[in-house]
Amino acid sequence: MKKHLLYTGILLATLSLPLSSCNKFLDVKPESKIQDDAIFDNIENLNGYILGLYKDWRDSHKNRIELYAGTDEANMGGIQWRDNNFRKGLETYLDGMNSTNGGILDVWKSRFRIVARASSAISALSPNESSQDNAFNLRLGEACFLRAVNNFELVQMFGAIPLTGTDMGGKRQSIDLVYKSIESDLQKAIQYLPDPADPNYTDLRRATRAIAQAILGKVYLYAPESSGFRDYTKAAEQFEKVYNNPYFGGTGAINYSTIYDAHQQNSTDYKREMVYAFQFSNVSGDMNSIQWDMGSRPVASMTAVEATALFAGFDGTMPSEYCYKLRSEGGVWEEGDVRRAESIRYDFTWDGKKPSLTGYVWGDELDPHVKKYEDTRTVEQGLSSYYSGKNVPFVRFSDVALCYAECLYKIGRQGEAIELINNVVRKRAFGGNLPTDKRWGMMGEEEFMKNLMDERMRELCFEGWRKFDLLRTGLLKQYVQERNRWVSGMYKGNRISEPVTIPDFRLVWPIPLDELRQNPDLSESDQNSGY
Numbered sequence: 367m368k369k370h371l372l373y374t375g376i377l378l379a380t381l382s383l384p385l386s387s388c389n390k391f392l393d394v395k396p397e398s399k400i401q402d403d404a405i406f407d408n409i410e411n412l413n414g415y416i417l418g419l420y421k422d423w424r425d426s427h428k429n430r431i432e433l434y435a436g437t438d439e440a441n442m443g444g445i446q447w448r449d450n451n452f453r454k455g456l457e458t459y460l461d462g463m464n465s466t467n468g469g470i471l472d473v474w475k476s477r478f479r480i481v482a483r484a485s486s487a488i489s490a491l492s493p494n495e496s497s498q499d500n501a502f503n504l505r506l507g508e509a510c511f512l513r514a515v516n517n518f519e520l521v522q523m524f525g526a527i528p529l530t531g532t533d534m535g536g537k538r539q540s541i542d543l544v545y546k547s548i549e550s551d552l553q554k555a556i557q558y559l560p561d562p563a564d565p566n567y568t569d570l571r572r573a574t575r576a577i578a579q580a581i582l583g584k585v586y587l588y589a590p591e592s593s594g595f596r597d598y599t600k601a602a603e604q605f606e607k608v609y610n611n612p613y614f615g616g617t618g619a620i621n622y623s624t625i626y627d628a629h630q631q632n633s634t635d636y637k638r639e640m641v642y643a644f645q646f647s648n649v650s651g652d653m654n655s656i657q658w659d660m661g662s663r664p665v666a667s668m669t670a671v672e673a674t675a676l677f678a679g680f681d682g683t684m685p686s687e688y689c690y691k692l693r694s695e696g697g698v699w700e701e702g703d704v705r706r707a708e709s710i711r712y713d714f715t716w717d718g719k720k721p722s723l724t725g726y727v728w729g730d731e732l733d734p735h736v737k738k739y740e741d742t743r744t745v746e747q748g749l750s751s752y753y754s755g756k757n758v759p760f761v762r763f764s765d766v767a768l769c770y771a772e773c774l775y776k777i778g779r780q781g782e783a784i785e786l787i788n789n790v791v792r793k794r795a796f797g798g799n800l801p802t803d804k805r806w807g808m809m810g811e812e813e814f815m816k817n818l819m820d821e822r823m824r825e826l827c828f829e830g831w832r833k834f835d836l837l838r839t840g841l842l843k844q845y846v847q848e849r850n851r852w853v854s855g856m857y858k859g860n861r862i863s864e865p866v867t868i869p870d871f872r873l874v875w876p877i878p879l880d881e882l883r884q885n886p887d888l889s890e891s892d893q894n895s896g897y
Contacts, residue, residue, distance in 0.1 A: 406490035409501050415487065416505050419480055419512050420571050424644045426476040427758060427830070428654040431683055431736075433469065434833040437842075438849035439689045439823050440736070443681025444728025445663070447852060453682075458852050459868045465879040465897055473523065474878045477516040478530060484513035485531025507558025511573045514551035515581055517544060522588065522834055525874045525894060528887070536887035538877075545585065545595040552582040562637075563613040570637075570645055576611055577642040579604045580761045580769075587769055588838045598776040605770035608763075614638050618763030622705055622794055626738045628756050639763050646755040648743050653755035656739040659683060660828075661751050663731045664721035665714055673750040675716045676740050681731055685710055687858070688849040689827055690734035698820050700804065703795050705824050711737040730857075736828050764791050764825050768818065775814055784808065787818075791825060815839065843868045871896025 405411045435442065435456040442450070442457050452469045455462020463470075487509040491502055513531065520527050526538040529547050539547075555578040560567045562574040583604030589595035608614070619625055619639035630636045646654045661679020669675050690710050691697025699706045712734050714721050723732055741754035767790045775783035784806045793800040806817065822835055836842035846853050847868060855863040876897035882890050 406487065409499070409505075412487070412502065412505050415483075416508050416512075417571070419483055419487075419509070422476065422480050422483075423512060423516065424571070424646075426473075426480070427644050427760070428656070429659070430758060430830040431656065431660075431828050433473065434830060435683075436846060436850065436853070437686075437832040437836060438845040439686055439827050439832045440683050441686050441850050441852055443663075443684050444730050446680070446682050454852075457850070458866055459846075459872045460866060463872055463875070465876040465882070465893065467876075467878075470875050471878040471880060473875075474520070474881060477520050478528075480516045481513050481520075481530045484509040484516075488513065488531060503558045504560070507555045507578075508573055510551040511555035511559065511578050511581075514548045514555065514578075517548050517551075518581065518585060518588075521545065521548070522837065523875045524877060528885070536885045538888070538892060541590065541593045542595065545589050545593050548585055549582065549595070552578050552585065556582070561613070562611070570640075570643070573642065576608050576613070577761060579607050580641050580766050583608070583766070583769060583773075584761075587773060588834055590838070598773045602770060602773035602777060605766050605773060608641060608766045609770050614641075614763045617790060617794070618767070620794070620798075623708055625759070625762070626708055626740075626756065628741050628743050631757055640757070640759060641761040641763060641766060643757040643759045645757055648741070648747060648749060648753050648755040650753070653753050654758060655752050655754055656756070656758070657741055657744070657751040657754035660736040660739055662711075662714055662721065662735055664723060664726060665716060666751075668716055668719065668721055671748075671750065673752065674745065674748065676742060676745050676751075677711050677714060677716075677735065677737070678751050679735075681735075683736060683828070684730065685734050685736060685827070686849050686851065689823060698823050702797075702801065702804070703824060704797050705795050707737075709736070709738055709824075709827055711735040711740070738828055759829050762826070762829070764794075765822075765829075765831065767791055768822055768825065772818055775811070780808060780814075783814075787821065791821065795824065819845075837873060842873060843870075869896065 405415050431440070435453055436459055442453055447454055447457065451462050452467050455464065455467050456469055488506065491498070491506040491509070495503060495506065517527070517529075521541060521544045526541055527544055528534070528536045529539045529544060532547070555573070556575055559573055559575040559578055562576050567574060583601045586595060586597045586601035586604065609616075615638045617638070619635045621635065624630045624633065624635045625639055646652060657677075658673065658679050659682035661673065661677050663679070663681050665675050666673040666678035666680065669678070673679065688697050692699045692701065714732055721732060723729060739754060739756055741751070741756050743755075744751055744753050747753075767786060771783040771786045774780070774786065788800060788805050792804060792806070796804060809817070819835065819839065819841065823832065826832070833842070836845060847865065848854060851857045851862065853866045853868065855861055855865040871894065874894055876894050877888070877892065879890075882888050882892060
């Protein structure tokens with residue numbers, strides 16, 4: 367192997383680290399100069415290197431929910447909208463969505479950092495693939511997965527991107543070539559990653575064959591038609607493999623409440639739901655602080671120590687009116703759906719007292735809030751919501767089931783698709799007994815897709831997939847312009863600003879200006895059209 371120097375932080379955590387450890391990713395060795403062969407020829411060092419990539423990937427998704435702003439399921443709170451120009455730009459599709467937006471730059475840099483480091487491992491391990499020990503090929507599979515899943519996110523948001531780790535240099539490559547590379551990496555990952563039921567698979571930070579199959583299914587489902595990779599049959603084949611994997615029991619978690627119960631995260635029922643979840647804890651440096659962002663500002667001031675009430679926070683990301691209202695009120699929720707109470711916080715009574723809006727300018731601080739990330743352990747430990755650290759779902763079994771059903775419908779198996787949604791997703795949503803009037807019957811494609819998008823919101827709201835769903839179905843402009851208050855300009859029936867008409871070019875993000883100026887293979891003329 368080549369002996370140039372890598373500057374990297376090597377993680378000392380290994381597969382033997384107990385899952386019960388409260389510091390899941392905290393044992394980090396200081397940065398040092400380590401030669402390639404000291405990493406990639408030594409299985410212990412290689413293991414630490416790959417775990418470091420998992421940590422980077424996890425940490426880049428701490429703000430996964432707020433990051434993909436500008437949807438119909440959520441919007442910024444008023445004070446955040448006033449004060450945070452980066453997020454305001456992403457929310458409103460106006461001039462703040464530009465090549466110097468800090469949020470866009472963070473996504474580009476953090477994902478490409480993982481892609482570049484994964485590529486180093488792939489380049490070192492691939493030449494010896496046929497002769498090296500299985501332990502090395504397992505790490506090769508992980509590196510391929512991590513490169514693929516980050517490239518998938520990048521191509522969804524930016525369109526054509528450079529393919530790091532190839533002989534193509536730093537130029538942006540056509541979307542079809544990018545998807546071809548992602549497909550190839552995921553196929554390699556599927557070859558070497560373990561089944562989730564493998565008794566040797568005990569570290570939930572690491573990827574399995576099931577998550578690689580699920581992401582490959584999403585590649586075929588989410589790829590734009592223009593890429594030539596949209597293929598419902600191939601997508602269905604991958605989702606079917608996950609759906610039929612005995613590990614998930616054919617249902618995922620039996621009870622929806624299990625999914626967001628911090629004390630159930632090591633239970634069998636919870637694990638049956640999580641095809642993959644980012645692992646966090648309440649330990650300083652290992653938490654995600656999502657509740658700090660999503661809780662209520664007036665509640666934060668109700669306790670002697672700021673934000674130690676369960677649902678305290680700072681109104682960063684809040685449900686849209688469509689996402690918190692009942693159907694009878696013009697919203698998405700059906701009466702009797704248990705997911706509503708698990709997903710949305712409506713009551714802010716704490717310790718027998720109700721918070722006051724006195725002194726708050728916007729008046730939205732006690733509107734319904736996101737509930738999914740409330741972490742009861744912070745209250746039990748006397749911590750503020752800044753230390754919230756529930757695991758963050760990336761792909762759940764019900765997501766796979768809904769994607770699978772969508773593909774079945776598209777390839778002419780409509781009856782199977784509708785029964786799958788009724789018997790797996792909606793049955794659980796109504797407490798295990800789906801009322802007759804809540805069962806879906808046969809319907810045309812337009813009605814099916816409308817209902818499916820509502821079902822995906824009810825099931826998966828605030829889990830980071832909504833923007834991708836709106837983009838791939840071509841519904842983003844219509845739904846966001848109708849339902850996002852900062853885009854529609856309407857709040858509780860009142861006009862608060864002029865409506866925004868989202869231009870087509872803003873459906874992809876701009877390439878960061880830093881990249882255009884620092885990458886010798888790019889210039890400002892390589893920017894996405896319109897920016």
